[in-house]
Amino acid sequence: MADTSVHLQQQQPSRSRDLDKLLLRPGNLVGPRFEPGTELRDDLQAFAKVLVVGAGGLGCELLKDLALTGFCNLEVIDMDRIEVTNLNRQFLFRLEDVGKPKAEVAAKRVMERISGVDIVPHFCRIEDKDIEFYNDFSIIALGLDSIEARSYINNVACSFLEYDSDDNPREETIKPMVDGGTEGFKGHARVIMPGITPCFECTIWLFPPQVKFPLCTLAETPRTAAHCIEYAHLIKWDEVHRGVPFDPDNPNNMKWVYDEAVKRAELFGIPGVTYSFTQGVVKNIIPAIASTNAIISAACALETLKIATECSKTLSNYLTYNGSEGLHTKVTEFERDRDCLVCGPGIRIELDPSITLQKFMDLLEEHPKLQLSKASVTHRGKNLYMQAPPVLEEMTRSNLTLSLFNLMGKLPKDIVHVNGMTSKNDQKTSCLRKLHVVFKGVDGVADMDTAGGA
Amino acid sequence: MIKLFKVKEKQRELAENTSNGVPVKKQSAGELRLHKDISELNLPKSCTMQFPNGKDDLMNFEVLIRPDDxxxxxxxxxxxxxxxxxxxxxxxxxxxxxxVYHPNIDLEGNVCLNILREDWKPVLNINTVIYGLYHLFTEPNYEDPLNHDAAAVLRDNPKIFESNVRRAMSGGYVGQTFFPRCM
Known part of the structure; x- marks a missing residue:
């Protein structure tokens, strides 16, 4: 027996056989800096560090795919615990795992099955981590189901981005993201290179607005099962549980809404209210399909490998997949919003450190690229001056005579956002602009963190 | 980009513990857009604003409406x-x-205003919403009822509706419901 197993091992090809086909050979579609060879494969294992955001349907697939693709340093962040309903598709979890943190179990299971892979789990909210935590990763892969969470990570990743004096992104500050998403039989995979391809905020309009029923329809003329559920959830709950917020993750709360919805439906003779449909409407859930997650995740893992190794050009830049009737995939090249407040370069302004906020605002009016009058100014969440409403104008007026440098916490350079009126073709329009303020003659301590990378 | 990752990883090892980065929370694009909306508000005298958490929290605020008609x-x-x-x-x-005793506002404070739910569009702003709310007081409408009783009275007998509103605003009962004084 022992002899045969040794024999089998010798017969088995190297674990990286398929990866080697991509990394050890030259090709026509490779990136300009691609250098095939075993060093590349070793470097991928040693130096590429990928964060997987979300350990749910997509996250489980992503962790497995990335680990099998040759990435050895992975971390995963998820705030949720495993539920029974996850088990059909979140294949890293077993019945005995129910109630345990997803990130921890997912990391453990993949490490058990794939040797040489190190996965650090983080059982917390994405907002709980310092921004610097995210800067530690080479690539961030997103397996999320909400716009809020994507928008947050996008904002963080874009905050590392810096531009040179010609408004070109400095490569060493680009934090690549690969974003996957699925809804039933449909899904998308996209590559976000902040400063080069559109960021999440540039194309937020791609997300359809959530369907919201008029409250008076719910209260007066319900016609569908969803109307009855939303009545129980939005109106009846408040009426009965004054001041107690509804918790969608509390099964008792959900059961209460379901029972009320059933009563309502009976009253109006409407069929179709079930417990799972109640959950679906209240939590805005679309049934997840395991195969869609697998397909989208595979596309994301491949893009992650392509970004890291340049063994091929990356997806440019948004893939949609539709498996509901037959199969349809399409790649669309979306364009950046040059004025994007999140990933755009902003307008660079050099200032004397002695300038007051009032003088700064006068300068905005004269600035050829801005010609911005009636400016309101905000810096890192502090409202330095507000034109309206009167109560805020009064609260911020005293800042006008103070030095902008001091108001900005004596930073040698930073981003400031201004809005006001600008004239375009003799027409006054309101606008919101990102400014890159640099104070002349102040030692650039802030330069240290990026200058070394150049 | 692996070369770059390599360089950065080596630097990180060298520069361990020298991080001078003060973690800062970034403003979301939503906050920035709201900042614009608020700084451009142009409200009638009958509408005033309050910021209970101070000038830097614009995401949670209050509006006082004193209908002048x-x-x-x-x-x-x-x-x-x-x-x-x-x-x-x-x-x-x-x-x-x-x-409030109002056909389009229920006793829990839910408001039936189309632009707050089904007709919301990103081109709308805080100013539009406040005007919409103001409008509900000058022209309450019985066709989109949240307070069924109030809507029926307004439709069938505006005189009684008027006196019910007066009674509620001065602090008193309309039917079984007590309304605290709000004048």
Missing amino acids: GYYLGGTFLFSFHVSPIYPHEAPKVKCKTK
């Missing part, structure tokens, strides 16, 4: 606004904090 003349009505970080992709959440 119609059934609700002389009353003061407080609305709370909660704005999401993905504003304006999502409408602000608005509640009426003053208990």
